[in-house]
Amino acid sequence: xxxxxxxxxxxxxxxxxxxxxxxxxxxxxxxxxxxxxxxxxxxxxxxxxxxxxxxxxxxxxxxxxxxxxxxxxxxxxxxxxxxxxxxxxxxxxxxxxxxxxxxxxxxxxxxxxxxxxxxxxxxxxxxxxxxxxxxxxxxxxxxxxxxxxxxxxxxxxxxxxxxxxxxxxxxxxxxxxxxxxxxxxxxxxxxxxxxxxxxxxxxxxxxxxxxxxxxxxxxxxxxxxxxxxxxxxxxxxxxxxxxxxxxxxxxxxxxxxxxxxxxxxxxxxxxxxxxxxxxxxxxxxxxxxxxxxxxxxxxxxxxxxxxxxxxxxxxxxxxxxxxxxxxxxxxxxxxxxxxxxxxxxxxxxxxxxxxxxxxxxxxxxxxxxxxxxxxxxxxxxxxxxxxxx
Amino acid sequence: xxxxxxxxxxxxxxxxxxxxxxxxxxxxxxxxxxxxxxxxxxxxxxxxxxxxxxxxxxxxxxxxxxxxxxxxxxxxxxxxxxxxxxxxxxxxxxxxxxxxxxxxxxxxxxxxxxxxxxxxxxxxxxxxxxxxxxxxxxxxxxxxxxxxxxxxxxxxxxxxxxxxxxxxxxxxxxxxxxxxxxxxxxxxxxxxxxxxxxxxxxxxxxxxxxxxxxxxxxxxxxxxxxxxxxxxxxxxxxxxxxxxxxxxxxxxxxxxxxxxxxxxxxxxxxxxxxxxxxxxxxxxxxxxxxxxxxxxxxxxxxxxxxxxxxxxxxxxxxxxxxxxxxxxxxxxxxxxxxxxxxxxxxxxxxxxxxxxxxxxxxxxxxxxxxxxxxxxxxxxxxxxxxxxxxxxxxxxxxxxxxxxxxxxxxxxxxxxxxxxxxxxxxxxxxxxxxxxxxxxxxxxxxxxxxxxxxxxxxxxxxxxx
Numbered sequence: 001x002x003x004x005x006x007x008x009x010x011x012x013x014x015x016x017x018x019x020x021x022x023x024x025x026x027x028x029x030x031x032x033x034x035x036x037x038x039x040x041x042x043x044x045x046x047x048x049x050x051x052x053x054x055x056x057x058x059x060x061x062x063x064x065x066x067x068x069x070x071x072x073x074x075x076x077x078x079x080x081x082x083x084x085x086x087x088x089x090x091x092x093x094x095x096x097x098x099x100x101x102x103x104x105x106x107x108x109x110x111x112x113x114x115x116x117x118x119x120x121x122x123x124x125x126x127x128x129x130x131x132x133x134x135x136x137x138x139x140x141x142x143x144x145x146x147x148x149x150x151x152x153x154x155x156x157x158x159x160x161x162x163x164x165x166x167x168x169x170x171x172x173x174x175x176x177x178x179x180x181x182x183x184x185x186x187x188x189x190x191x192x193x194x195x196x197x198x199x200x201x202x203x204x205x206x207x208x209x210x211x212x213x214x215x216x217x218x219x220x221x222x223x224x225x226x227x228x229x230x231x232x233x234x235x236x237x238x239x240x241x242x243x244x245x246x247x248x249x250x251x252x253x254x255x256x257x258x259x260x261x262x263x264x265x266x267x268x269x270x271x272x273x274x275x276x277x278x279x280x281x282x283x284x285x286x287x288x289x290x291x292x293x294x295x296x297x298x299x300x301x302x303x304x305x306x307x308x309x310x311x312x313x314x315x316x317x318x319x320x321x322x323x324x325x326x327x328x329x330x331x332x333x334x335x336x337x338x339x340x341x342x343x344x345x346x347x348x349x350x351x352x353x354x355x356x357x358x359x360x361x362x363x364x365x366x367x368x369x370x371x372x373x374x375x376x377x378x379x380x381x382x383x384x385x386x387x388x389x
Numbered sequence: 390x391x392x393x394x395x396x397x398x399x400x401x402x403x404x405x406x407x408x409x410x411x412x413x414x415x416x417x418x419x420x421x422x423x424x425x426x427x428x429x430x431x432x433x434x435x436x437x438x439x440x441x442x443x444x445x446x447x448x449x450x451x452x453x454x455x456x457x458x459x460x461x462x463x464x465x466x467x468x469x470x471x472x473x474x475x476x477x478x479x480x481x482x483x484x485x486x487x488x489x490x491x492x493x494x495x496x497x498x499x500x501x502x503x504x505x506x507x508x509x510x511x512x513x514x515x516x517x518x519x520x521x522x523x524x525x526x527x528x529x530x531x532x533x534x535x536x537x538x539x540x541x542x543x544x545x546x547x548x549x550x551x552x553x554x555x556x557x558x559x560x561x562x563x564x565x566x567x568x569x570x571x572x573x574x575x576x577x578x579x580x581x582x583x584x585x586x587x588x589x590x591x592x593x594x595x596x597x598x599x600x601x602x603x604x605x606x607x608x609x610x611x612x613x614x615x616x617x618x619x620x621x622x623x624x625x626x627x628x629x630x631x632x633x634x635x636x637x638x639x640x641x642x643x644x645x646x647x648x649x650x651x652x653x654x655x656x657x658x659x660x661x662x663x664x665x666x667x668x669x670x671x672x673x674x675x676x677x678x679x680x681x682x683x684x685x686x687x688x689x690x691x692x693x694x695x696x697x698x699x700x701x702x703x704x705x706x707x708x709x710x711x712x713x714x715x716x717x718x719x720x721x722x723x724x725x726x727x728x729x730x731x732x733x734x735x736x737x738x739x740x741x742x743x744x745x746x747x748x749x750x751x752x753x754x755x756x757x758x759x760x761x762x763x764x765x766x767x768x769x770x771x772x773x774x775x776x777x778x779x780x781x782x783x784x785x786x787x788x789x790x791x792x793x794x795x796x797x798x799x800x801x802x803x804x805x806x807x808x809x810x811x812x813x814x815x816x817x818x819x820x821x822x823x824x825x826x827x828x829x830x831x832x833x834x835x836x837x838x839x840x841x842x843x844x845x846x847x848x849x850x851x852x853x854x
Contacts, residue, residue, distance in 0.1 A: 005572035019399035062395040083792040
């Protein structure tokens with residue numbers, strides 16, 4: 001009995017100590033499975049401790065840096081996602097939403113037993129409440145600039161069972177927004193049309209949706225030079241698992257990563273003030289892209305979300321454009337920019353207090369494009385702040 | 390800090406065990422005191438001052454009470470007022486103001502204070518100490534650091550069990566740490582961790598999905614029953630898991646705490662249930678409220694009053710909300726009914742029927758406990774006892790992912806019964822069984838860690854009390 005007790009104590013202490021020791025090994029940088037940068041230890045400060053942020057960060061860091069934590073997460077998934085194997089329960093999902101998990105921005109569903117993941121609908125109350133804030137903040141922008149709005153309705157605002165939007169946002173803005181502006185939106189009328197424009201496992205529009213968006217914006221901005229046409233539709237042999245899959249760890253559905261190829265004039269890009277490439281299609285063409293399952297191919301192929309991206313096509317006869325957007329514009333930034341002299345793409349999530357009035361003056365912006373979707377209405381960062389002005 | 394956090398498991402605990410067992414025996418209380426203060430401040434840096442003030446003030450009150458030959462009642466009364474006053478201020482003031490304003494037409498400003506973690510537990514421990522000093526049951530502790538060690542002792546500090554001073558009085562002065570005690574403590578800790586992390590956290594997803602839904606009032610009886618059952622399992626595995634971890638940690642460091650649970654869902658009556666559920670709380674109310682009020686050695690009316698006062702307070706101890714008060718009164722009334730009439734009837738019925746009766750009542754109790762909004766609660770009771778057309782398929786569609794958590798419900802149910810205790814008893818001398826049990830426990834420790842790494846859902850229910 002005594003020996004058994006000693007062995008148990010040794011094993012218990014050993015397990016805790018191995019965990020403890022593993023925290024002092026070389027820090028891991030990123031999780032391939034979760035496609036994210038891992039937390040790292042930070043210095044202790046009394047203020048952080050008082051606010052509890054040091055403690056929370058340490059817990060997250062231990063979770064990330066612990067020996068085999070990535071492998072454990074991967075292996076645990078089948079155990080905790082039994083329901084994923086029961087999805088073809090036809091009576092339940094035929095023409096119906098079937099909840100399969102949660103991600104950062106809400107709950108996600110399988111609809112109609114297809115291999116598509118979609119958002120659950122936001123409530124109209126919630127959307128109305130957010131629209132009021134949006135309308136107020138952007139009406140002020142209309143007063144000082146030539147503003148063009150392009151709305152991309154996602155599945156969060158489209159009820160597939162009833163083939164209708166929860167809220168017609170364009171109508172709402174037309175009724176409530178002050179000062180002159182121009183507006184258009186990506187149009188689809190039912191689930192089948194939605195599927196044409198969106199990825200199966202990612203919340204973004206696919207190459208067809210993005211191209212439709214570009215064509216609509218081309219018309220909205222009343223651009224006079226020739227519209228770009230795809231030169232090729234190319235499908236890479238990649239099992240693409242989009243954001244819905246990555247964040248909910250739901251890997252039952254996949255698709256190939258398909259893009260349109262375009263030819264544009266030469267240009268340079270600056271990211272946060274530094275000249276460097278924005279997108280990396282060449283990695284896909286020469287096969288050097290990352291082949292891990294949960295890699296974010298949308299962001300790598302088209303470009304990621306930065307505070308400021310500048311496209312310079314160096315054509316003095318053309319105007320300057322400011323695009324305020326989120327990741328949806330990544331897929332068409334280059335196409336739109338090809339019709340302008342300089343195009344500034346700003347993601348407001350990176351700014352505490354973005355002084356747009358000053359920015360318009362300094363950059364000599366002629367037109368402003370607000371390319372927004374439902375998450376624009378959800379996150380406060382996307383709402384322009386005007387201070388006392 | 391949570392016992393079921395990785396910071397506790399992989400940083401706090403290994404370091405503490407190392408320092409504690411390397412330290413000379415006479416310094417071990419100080420090691421525990423410092424560790425306990427770090428443990429508390431980890432989750433509640435600002436309110437550690439409150440706990441320290443409470444310790445210092447009560448130390449002097451107890452000294453005053455203990456020094457006088459004829460016990461000084463005034464000191465005791467002031468100490469009680471001070472302790473209850475702190476509890477009322479931080480826990481009940483907002484509730485009192487919110488309810489008084491509409492009644493007397495006043496406009497007192499609502500005070501919104503965050504509840505200091507564990508205040509209900511450590512206040513009750515302190516009260517038991519000063520009252521027992523007054524009663525002469527325990528000697529006054531003259532070493533303020535030892536008293537602080539008792540009050541802040543991290544295993545039981547924030548979610549019980551409510552350890553009375555008399556339980557650990559001798560162990561605070563001298564305690565033996567043996568290999569047997571330490572290994573038993575570690576085994577008990579693993580059992581508690583597994584209960585919390587593997588079962589409670591997962592059945593909680595079902596209960597939370599149902600009761601936190603903004604359409605909960607549209608659910609029919611099957612969904613409400615399903616959610617209530619999930620909560621019944623959640624609260625038991627959560628709270629008893631915490632108590633197991635606390636008792637286990639106490640043992641590792643040489644303390645013996647009293648048991649807090651005795652398979653409560655095995656109860657065959659409500660009286661029986663309360664002998665098995667949160668034993669440290671019900672015995673506290675019995676010894677420090679019910680008996681001083683006269684207990685059952687008074688007239689029938691006063692006895693009814695005593696029972697109802699104790700159960701109203703028990704309800705309110707859990708939270709400043711009407712549903713907790715109703716929950717307490719619900720049990721008060723049931724206990725009165727059982728003592729007066731029902732026990733005679735129950736005695737005549739088969740045990741299984743008694744069990745069904747108790748289990749249904751307990752579940753109804755947890756439904757009242759879980760739903761804080763009275764209007765929602767009322768609607769749920771209407772839905773529970775009236776026929777509502779289907780809606781079941783819609784619920785499944787909308788919550789299809791809950792299917793993954795049903796296996797945890799199925800595991801939880803048999804584990805509410807003392808299967809393992811009986812096996813333990815039967816094979817206590819078997820070496821093979823002992824080895825097998827240890828292998829299972831080490832497996833459970835690893836599995837719990839895996840769940841912790843994977844699962845962000847982690848708060849203990851009893852932290853807020």
